[in-house]
Amino acid sequence: MRDQLNEIRESAKLAIEGATSLEELKEIQVQYLGKKGKLTQVLRGMGKLSAEERPVIGQLANVIRDELGEVFENSSKALATKAMEQKLLKENIDVTLPGRQMNLGSIHPVTLVEKRIKEIFTQMGYTVEEGPEVENDYYNFERLNLPKNHPAREMQDTFYISEDIVLRTHTSPVQARVMDELAPHLPVKIIAPGRVFRRDDDATHSPMFHQVEGLIVDENITFADLRGTLLEFVKQMFGEDSSIRLRPSYFPFTEPSAEVDVSCIFCDGKGCRLCKQTGWIEILGSGMVHPRVLEMAGYDSEKVTGFAFGMGIDRIAMLKYGIDDMRLLFENDIRFLKQF
């Protein structure tokens, strides 16, 4: 019987080693250790053994069972590892193939810049406002200290709908509309982005473009506040190293008025083709709100002051993205749009 057991041990080991798959191994396990397996059958004959032999053989059988169990276990692990390796090998892919195309659109550069401007000013406590694009002459001109036949109306070539209705030539009428709504409440602190229209069409002018108006009215607002606010804006918009230069100018609705230049973002103010060697690029017009404008809105110009500014969004977008022809903004070539 001892020989029988030893022979089972050897043949089982051979069979296990020869197994090439987990399934095969499972079969071998059943064949030897299963309920009807060879080892079990041998042990069933134990009853015929003498009392002295029985514990000895029993112990041997247990040893063999444990031993084979261990061999099965090891072999099984090895085969599983091998199978996993084979699976992984089979599932190899070319990771350099392009990914599945996801659809993301794009936001127009003018909107992107407008959004940034809104962020900067809302952080400073301004509220975003809007007004109509087709506007009364009254709001577009008269309320901005530009009565009919004022020579300064010539500065803006106007589209007319009727004698008293125009396509707004700037976002400034929103100033008057908001002040009408709020007066005599203080402060007025708004920006107003939107489309504006002028009779002009070439590489640097478009008959429709976008502006942002800014207005603050309160007690003790100073020209220094205007300078500080615009400096903060250009630093956030064009970078911490940017600086501004104010030049005296004229707008009927502000006084003193200033044209504002930003240090050239292409050459850091050293002078290049884009800033015409001056180191400065004009980006906006601004000034202290003219007392007449405050008075027409019902504010006491002896007690309150304010500043206002207006900038071309399209122009800033062109500067920021290095776009050299304004018409590209409105051609909407998908290859252009997708770059943003």
Next chain:
Amino acid sequence: MKATKNWLRKYIDRTFTTEEIDVGLTQAGIEVEGVDDLSASFAGVVVGQVVEREKHPDADRLSLCKVDVGDKELVQIICGAPNCVAGMKTPVAKVGAVLPGGFKIKKAKLKGIESFGMLCSAQELEIDSALLSEAEREGIWTLPEDWEIGVDLKKAIGFDDVTFELGITPNRSDCLGMLNVARELGMMYEEKVTIPEVNDNSEDPAAATYVSVEIEDPELSNRYIARIVKDIKISPSPLWMQKVLRASGMRPINNIVDITNYVMLETGQPLHAFDYDKLEDKKIVVRAAKEGEKIETLDGIERTLDSEMILIVDGKKPVAVAGVMGGANSEVDDSTVNILFESAHFAYASVRNTSRKLGLRSEASSRFERGIAPEVSMYAVNRAVDLVEQMQAGSAVPGAVDAYPIKQEKHIVELDPARVNATLGTDINAEDMQSYFVRLGFDVIKEAGSDKAKIDIPYYRTDITRHVDLIEEVARIYGYDKIPTTLPVSATNTKRQKKEITLSERVKENLYGLGLSEIITYAFIHPEEYKKLQREEWLEKSVRILNPLSEAQSVMRASLLPGILNIAKNNIRKNQKNLQIFEVGKVFEQIKANELPKEERRVACLVTGDKIKNWYGYSNEIDFFYMKGIAETLLENLGIEGVSFVQNKEDSTCHPGRCASIMVDGKTAGSIGEVHPQVLENYGIDQRIYVMELTLDGFEEVLTNVKSYSELPKYPSSNRDIAFTIKEDVLDSDIMQVIAGASSDKLVDYRLFDVYNGEQIEDGYKSLAYNLTYQDSEKTLTDEEVAEIHQSIQNSLEEKLGAKLR
């Protein structure tokens, strides 16, 4: 407005660098739009005289000349110009000279004879033809006989100068005169400005015996001065005057014309000279023209006037269109003996309209249009008369006839330094502030024991009338860049952002996430667009522009579709055939004449393109349902509820079988569909296009909707499929309604997952399959309970819609 370095030098005794003038004027608030160094154009060209001229022995058309260029010996030059004659003075480019464009003059041999230079035409020197008479434009340039030989031509013609193109803001029309530009420059550099003195004998009654002046309506003109000069000798003006005029871009003509131009450029006051003897009644009348009245202007063209124009009449006949152009019938010419100088002030709006209507814009009219201080008129006319006498070109009749119905207001404004500092955020002391006005040449009247002072505003500064105007002067003289930078200390802003702005932003973000690219198109379109869209009726309610740049931009859009379709067309033409684009913008509708139109905010989307073949198969199958998916997702993300899509066969822009109205709570909010093939043909597009247009007005409130949490289900759900055949024309929305109606609240979800109408399906029928999800929030549903609800749905579909279960 042009300023020149040499001219400014006449008033300020300092040689400024070009840079100093540029910076100084800019800081003063006068924009320097361009700087032109006239001396850079050519070099080595002198005034020469052809002493001898004979024919070239071997070439009929060439002249062989001996030319005096001021050197010891005459120079031999061969010239091809037919107007080359002995005795003439002409520009000579000597060997070594450089002509415009870098062309270098070298010794040359022409038909065997050597030539040491070149006689030049004005064109070769790139002289602006506006500066030349017709004769001067032909052949080599004939120079005046009295010009000195050997002098550098640039010096002789005044091109040893630098010009500055100035942008004068509307408030500073005084700077349309060189004197006031000089005043600004002097102020910036604290230099003395010398204003030419003039003889003022205007009170002398002598002039009144020669002429009378009558202004019919002060609205047309509030000042008209006439001065008489007798015994005029018409001749060229002196060289110094010709030079500055030429450098300023004006052609010298004769002494009288040049004086009027010179004084205009100097003072900003346009002058006109009449031939006194051609004035019939010796009576100047300023009146409105009559409708259809005619006058032949100096340029020989007969002009028809209207009642908005102002006319100068000599008592009998019109002699000038006020502020625009004189009449041919009173023109100063070589035989003129006596002249009348006009120095006047006309209603600027009228001059502006007149010069536009007649197409006559000149240096004079553009100055009248900007408005001139009437007080300047007397100085200007006296200056002109003085110049005539200095040139010995005539003798002045003392006195001026001055019709001046509305005297210019005098302003004295009190300067309050505390208020100036409070507005500027500065700390400038009162004395400094006062000194700024002294620098400007204003009289400052100090107030004892106070910081305040009265500032006497000179007449020419019409822009200063109130305290804020003084603040501006202080700011610019102190220097804008010296003012500190602070941030406003302002109370918290309680104004809230308008919801419609936020809504537009949300729509853009969503569509960007859904793969669409934003476009921005013009708000005005061609009226023909409506025809192309098969929506001609929209033209009636469209807002029209009275003065469009072109027909193509003449009506305000009533829909976003023309814009987006044109962009699609343009991209497709450039072979960009797969497009997913959108625009958010306003459309306009005329409700009542002479009232603001209704502006409505909308979004339009357009998708088109082929299936794109990828290495993993196909993607982007764009069809109606792709567009609809975008619409549904957008509306859901915005939180708009109660949305349904109702078939619409009436929308003439869309395919009648592939179009729906987008309904929200039973109201039409927009439309969606495949563009009608005829419309595509009208646009020249040959691929299917899907569009939607949706209003955003009225949906602002959804932004305030607060989402509330609903408890997650505790009990499992069970799924059942249902498949049936049904008549082809039964709509999905009808089936959904039946399913929803037949089920209890235990049906929590249903989804169509198969549509089939191929083989094995009876003609006129389709096979549909839905997956239904049942769930109870209180317990686990038993199979029996699920079966019961499922059965009732099946029954309903059979009974109500004739579905046949498969």
